Amino acid sequence: MGEYPRLEVDRAMKVQEVMMRAISGQLLWHEAAEILGVSCRTMRRWKGRYERHGYDGLFDRRRQRPSPKRVPMETVREVLRLYREEYADFNAAHFHEKLVEVHGIRLSYEWVKKALQAAGLMRQVRRRGVHRKKRARRPMKGMMLFCDGSPHEWLPLLPGQKQDLIAFIDDATSELYAAYLVDEESTETVMAGLREVVGRHGLFCSFYTDRGSHFFHTPKAGGAVDKTRPTQIGRALAQLGIEHIPSYSPQARGRMERQFGTWQGRLPQELRKAGITTMAEANEFIREVFIPWHNRHLTVPAREPGSAFVPAGGADLDEILSVQHERIIQNDNTVALGNLKLQIGPAPWRVSFAKSRVKVCQHLDGRISVRLGPRILGWYDAKGIPIQAEPRKKTGKKQVA
Secondary structure (H helix, E strand, O other), rough: OOOHHHHHHHHHHHHHHHHHHHHHOOOHHHHHHHOOOOOOOOOHHHHEEEEEEEEHOOOOOOOOOOOOOOHHHHHHHHHHHHHHHHOOOOOOHHHHHHHHHHHOOOOHHHHOOOOHHHOOOOOOOOOOOOOOOOOOOOOOEEOEEEEEEEEEEOOOOOOOEEEEEEEEEEEEOEEEEEEEOOOOOOOOHHHHHHHHHHHOOOOOEHHHHOOOOOOOOOOOOOOOOOOOOHHHHHHHHHOOOOOEOOOOHHHHHHHHHHHHHHEEEHHHHHHHHOOOHHHHHHHHHHHHHHHHHHHHOOOOOOOOOOOOOOOOOOHHHHHHOOEEEEEEOOOOOEEEOOOOEEEEOOOOOEEEOOOOOEEEEEEOOOOEEEEOEEEEEEOOOOOOOEEEOOOOOOOOOOHOO
């Protein structure tokens, strides 16, 4: 073997490795040819020489230079090294992007995927057959928004800890309007996203969600929702004139589930590479980097131009998108809210409010207000201590930061 140049020995070893995978059935022959950068005809010729002469038959008897179509062994080694050492948790498409954008290695996506599979670094996944027709998208953006949460280990540098990624996405275009990590999906965390979307884009037509208890009351497990008993989110949507549509099967949310699958194969890896270990840092990355990337690469044009979003007008979003409770003011002019006792101060137009029925609003920024019809009787901090109504904190961004 010493009579052959080192480059020829490396080439023959690589050809033998790929050929053995094809012989064992791990690769199709045309896939082996693609990995080696040769035609199927050349691959058949090499196979014949290997069957007749063994390993020695893989050497170029004319000592010609390798085909310019074949990827140099140095590049192959570097690609495999990068994947093993830096990108082992990336999928093929994500890794291919990094090769081009970060390392300047320009190879076809198919070559990269097949090379990783041939080296045993990535398993080959058979595509599922199409078993049902996809639901047609709404024709115009703003006609329907999906909202869903996905529990997952989104922060790989905090192993064993799961977070919920809540996302708001347009059915017509797959545009991502808001996404953020929280400890757990809840009424307040969903309202924070609604506040952000409505405040930035306006009111949309309909809202499609699962039947979680913060979205709907469902008297019988797996049964129909009770729309006569709205949840806090249902009440807020009704006040805003947004139709609330429940999903009755996981397949009905297939488009959203596929998006989460894509993000699970990309976002944790990006957060790991960025060295992010806190939810606040992660949400800043999602806002500044990930949402713009998604909207550049994973959206589709709407079938019809224009937008179904309309301005919120004079709607008090801070009041509507709050958790509201009805209470009766006690004889000592106090209101009970959980373990808190909110003291109502005197007003120029009324000394006592005892026995009055009031609405207590827990706002997204942590403040509490007590309201009697159109009048606000008092503002309180999260501990129930009276505060001035101003300055008012902005909601939405603080909740998802």
